[in-house]
Amino acid sequence: MASDREEKKELGITVSKEENFSEWFSQVVFKAELADIRYGLQGFVVHREWGMLILRRIYEMLEKKVEKDGHLPVLFPIAIPKHFFEKEKGHVEGFAPEVFWVTKAGDDDLAEPFALRPTSETAFYSMYSLWIRSWKDLPFKRYQSRICVYRYEHTTRPFLRGREFLFFETHDAFRTHEEALEQIKRDMHILKEVAEKKLFIPFIFFRRPKWDKFAGAEDTYAADTVMPDGKVSQIGSTHDLGQRFSKAFDVTFKDKDGKDKYAYITCFGPGIWRMMAALIAIHGDDKGLVLPSSVAPYHAVIIPIYFKGKEEIVDEVATSLKGKLESAGFRVILDDDKEKTAGYKFYKWELYGVPVRIEIGPKDVERNTVVLVRRADGDRVVVSQDEVEKALKEQLLRNDEVIKERSARYHVIHEAKTLEEVKELAVKGGFIKAPFCGMGEEAESCADRLQEMTTLKVRGVPLDSEEKPSEDDRCIICGKKAKVIVYLAKAY
Numbered sequence: 001m002a003s004d005r006e007e008k009k010e011l012g013i014t015v016s017k018e019e020n021f022s023e024w025f026s027q028v029v030f031k032a033e034l035a036d037i038r039y040g041l042q043g044f045v046v047h048r049e050w051g052m053l054i055l056r057r058i059y060e061m062l063e064k065k066v067e068k069d070g071h072l073p074v075l076f077p078i079a080i081p082k083h084f085f086e087k088e089k090g091h092v093e094g095f096a097p098e099v100f101w102v103t104k105a106g107d108d109d110l111a112e113p114f115a116l117r118p119t120s121e122t123a124f125y126s127m128y129s130l131w132i133r134s135w136k137d138l139p140f141k142r143y144q145s146r147i148c149v150y151r152y153e154h155t156t157r158p159f160l161r162g163r164e165f166l167f168f169e170t171h172d173a174f175r176t177h178e179e180a181l182e183q184i185k186r187d188m189h190i191l192k193e194v195a196e197k198k199l200f201i202p203f204i205f206f207r208r209p210k211w212d213k214f215a216g217a218e219d220t221y222a223a224d225t226v227m228p229d230g231k232v233s234q235i236g237s238t239h240d241l242g243q244r245f246s247k248a249f250d251v252t253f254k255d256k257d258g259k260d261k262y263a264y265i266t267c268f269g270p271g272i273w274r275m276m277a278a279l280i281a282i283h284g285d286d287k288g289l290v291l292p293s294s295v296a297p298y299h300a301v302i303i304p305i306y307f308k309g310k311e312e313i314v315d316e317v318a319t320s321l322k323g324k325l326e327s328a329g330f331r332v333i334l335d336d337d338k339e340k341t342a343g344y345k346f347y348k349w350e351l352y353g354v355p356v357r358i359e360i361g362p363k364d365v366e367r368n369t370v371v372l373v374r375r376a377d378g379d380r381v382v383v384s385q386d387e388v389e390k391a392l393k394e395q396l397l398r399n400d401e402v403i404k405e406r407s408a409r410y411h412v413i414h415e416a417k418t419l420e421e422v423k424e425l426a427v428k429g430g431f432i433k434a435p436f437c438g439m440g441e442e443a444e445s446c447a448d449r450l451q452e453m454t455t456l457k458v459r460g461v462p463l464d465s466e467e468k469p470s471e472d473d474r475c476i477i478c479g480k481k482a483k484v485i486v487y488l489a490k491a492y
């Protein structure tokens with residue numbers, strides 16, 4: 001049998017997040033039982049227990065928000081017939097290199113191959129053309145949740161890029177373009193409510209440059225967060241599809257004036273995996289996960305401290321505390337495993353990121369006290385057992401505050417006016433604001449050159465930004481008069 005020390009070592013993270021973020025991330029994902037990459041098929045991971053309990057909470061929050069916004073749930077087949085896919089030219093061109101095709105069943109070649117959905121626009125709108133009849137049916141808002149999509153990616157990592165990954169999508173049809181654009185704003189608000197307010201992931205919403213929009217979209221709006229290695233990760237996006245897909249799929253409605261018109265469509269995809277990756281990466285520390293109370297599978301773990309002959313009485317008080325906290329609405333686990341030491345358990349539940357540890361020993365039983373320890377900063381308080389509910393509530397709030405305060409530390413925005421300055425700042429990570437010659441096709445070659453030279457990408461213009469270039473500002477690449485201030489970053 002392994003000694004307690006050896007077990008702890010096996011459990012613990014062996015590298016520091018600051019020194020080797022990539023290895024740290026892999027270890028947390030594996031050791032905290034979020035996902036296992038040993039399934040044996042590249043890009044296909046097994047989502048494990050602790051990860052699923054967290055992911056389920058993220059899904060629940062999103063489902064609640066979109067339903068409040070008027071969406072109803074549907075579930076579409078994973079199979080998308082080839083001819084659906086080919087209806088929208090920009091879409092098929094954009095996705096073609098990433099699609100997995102099923103061409104055979106048994107010994108038979110299929111008459112028509114089908115795709116494993118890489119996303120579901122073509123599936124949804126083929127049915128919308130049958131379901132939507134009149135302006136009275138609009139807006140028509142549906143979503144599907146807790147599904148996977150499939151993309152043929154070359155480099156894969158759990159929660160960052162997979163050949164199979166978790167997905168959530170809404171697809172909405174409107175009478176007018178104005179209403180569609182209003183929806184885009186509501187989509188962004190929903191992402192803010194979940195990612196920023198509940199998960200404490202700071203991000204910027206960008207309008208993407210024309211060359212980087214979703215395949216088949218008129219415009220793409222996407223949220224980027226900065227990861228601890230300085231690279232940015234897109235945690236969600238919403239797209240103005242205009243009438244492109246409604247024309248391709250014949251999504252029409254009889255308007256008030258009796259004329260048949262094409263609907264305006266938007267679609268929204270909060271990045272479930274990417275939010276999970278940001279949650280792990282931004283809040284975690286050298287001991288493992290640090291979870292906000294909104295998604296923590298347990299708010300608190302009760303760990304009895306056993307001394308010979310006092311086990312029973314400690315267990316009795318611990319069990320009654322658990323009952324008391326559960327009736328007050330908290331999610332609590334009691335770790336009364338007699339085979340493991342208290343130290344081992346501290347280590348384990350820290351790795352799992354449980355927000356508050358509640359320690360109770362024989363002395364506490366005598367004094368009617370209990371010890372609460374916050375995961376985020378290790379702060380301890382001793383309180384009366386009679387006040388444990390109030391104390392836990394306070395410690396959870398404080399733990400969340402600490403996570404939120406710290407979350408801003410990677411979210412840096414540098415400023416540059418020249419390519420030289422951009423190159424110097426690029427090593428620091430985060431965003432770099434710089435003058436550029438445009439966001440349309442005219443500027444695409446400058447974006448390509450920038451990426452070749454620096455690996456930086458143009459992420460776009462922040463939506464709430466009023467910032468205009470000054471008279472003297474020149475595009476950092478071509479030197480022409482700048483039309484916009486764009487944000488640059490290295491990206492996942």
Ligand SMILES: [Zn+2]
Nearest residue numbers: 437446475478
């Ligand atoms: Zn330029």
